[in-house]
Amino acid sequence: MNQLRWDPTLREWVAYATHRQDRTFLPPAEYCPLCPTKPGGFPTEVPRESYEIAVFENKFPSFAPDASIPDEPGSALAPTAPGRGLCEVVLYSDDHDATLATMSERRIRNLVWVWADRYEELGALDFVDYVFIFENKGEAIGVTLHHPHGQIYGYPFIPPRPAKELSAASEYRAKNEGRCLHCDLLSQEREDARRLLVEGEHFTAFIPFYAHFPYEVHVYSRRCAPSIADLGAEERRDLASVLKRLLVGYDSLFGFSLPYMMVMHQSPTDGENYEGIAHFHIEFYPPNRTADKLKYLAGSETGAGAFIVDVFPEVTAETLRGKIEGR
Numbered sequence: 606m607n608q609l610r611w612d613p614t615l616r617e618w619v620a621y622a623t624h625r626q627d628r629t630f631l632p633p634a635e636y637c638p639l640c641p642t643k644p645g646g647f648p649t650e651v652p653r654e655s656y657e658i659a660v661f662e663n664k665f666p667s668f669a670p671d672a673s674i675p676d677e678p679g680s681a682l683a684p685t686a687p688g689r690g691l692c693e694v695v696l697y698s699d700d701h702d703a704t705l706a707t708m709s710e711r712r713i714r715n716l717v718w719v720w721a722d723r724y725e726e727l728g729a730l731d732f733v734d735y736v737f738i739f740e741n742k743g744e745a746i747g748v749t750l751h752h753p754h755g756q757i758y759g760y761p762f763i764p765p766r767p768a769k770e771l772s773a774a775s776e777y778r779a780k781n782e783g784r785c786l787h788c789d790l791l792s793q794e795r796e797d798a799r800r801l802l803v804e805g806e807h808f809t810a811f812i813p814f815y816a817h818f819p820y821e822v823h824v825y826s827r828r829c830a831p832s833i834a835d836l837g838a839e840e841r842r843d844l845a846s847v848l849k850r851l852l853v854g855y856d857s858l859f860g861f862s863l864p865y866m867m868v869m870h871q872s873p874t875d876g877e878n879y880e881g882i883a884h885f886h887i888e889f890y891p892p893n894r895t896a897d898k899l900k901y902l903a904g905s906e907t908g909a910g911a912f913i914v915d916v917f918p919e920v921t922a923e924t925l926r927g928k929i930e931g932r
């Protein structure tokens with residue numbers, strides 16, 4: 606059952622996906638459902654002996670294309686709606702032990718093309734208003750499947766965080782002769798330079814002045830491209846190269862494969878025009894404050910929505926920059 610319930614106090618949808626409990630297929634613990642199917646072995650999600658990059662629909666999705674009108678009508682104050690949308694899983698490689706950081710730049714580039722393709726295809730569906738491409742990596746983030754993979758959610762609404770960003774950018778544009786908020790932030794970061802990490806030909810990685818996590822990194826397209834699908838071949842190539850350098854740096858920060866959440870913010874696909882408002886960028890939120898201390902989203906962050914960070918971004922940027930080669 607995929608159902609949306611409206612929270613009128615925060616003015617946002619909460620998605621319920623209760624079919625996850627219907628899971629009948631319980632594979633043995635050592636068995637990875639994302640690895641290629643070995644001859645004579647357990648059938649995995651990919652019935653092939655090998656693959657480059659694979660995309661498939663999540664079997665237990667948070668949103669489903671055929672979600673029906675809920676039996677529970679809710680009320681005028683707190684209505685319900687069908688949890689209509691799409692959830693895909695993107696396998697980065699058939700190598701179980703690979704990570705984005707250890708993959709070749711060529712493979713990361715192919716992945717960028719896959720992301721762009723999925724953005725376009727899911728975005729074209731009339732019930733998908735926002736294509737959200739993301740990756741949860743590491744046990745610290747609650748990931749149970751270690752096989753290198755990311756996810757894509759096609760939401761039937763613009764989720765709150767991108768919506769907040771878009772409304773800030775739209776207000777900024779209206780007050781500043783049509784200027785893009787993200788373009789202006791980016792030029793400020795490049796001019797200041799203290800938090801810059803990687804300068805590619807078309808992309809810049811930096812820790813934002815107002816980072817919510819000690820090692821939060823934003824990767825901005827220098828051109829005001831609304832979405833990943835708008836990027837040209839050279840831009841896609843450069844994005845792969847900047848990501849590779851950043852991720853290798855991330856892994857040498859504490860000497861282990863750094864857990865993180867990676868999310869992409871870009872133009873909604875609700876049919877409106879977001880030119881000069883949405884500016885394609887990727888955000889990374891690693892939970893580590895140090896090698897053995899994690900930043901938890903506790904009372905202030907979760908209950909008040911106010912982040913408390915115990916180190917300035919200028920300091921963490923200097924440390925992380927020292928770990929990045931060939932900037």
Ligand SMILES: [Zn+2]
Nearest residue numbers: 637640701752
């Ligand atoms: Zn695997």
Ligand SMILES: [Zn+2]
Nearest residue numbers: 785788829884
């Ligand atoms: Zn822009």
Ligand SMILES: [Zn+2]
Nearest residue numbers: 770870886888
């Ligand atoms: Zn953003």
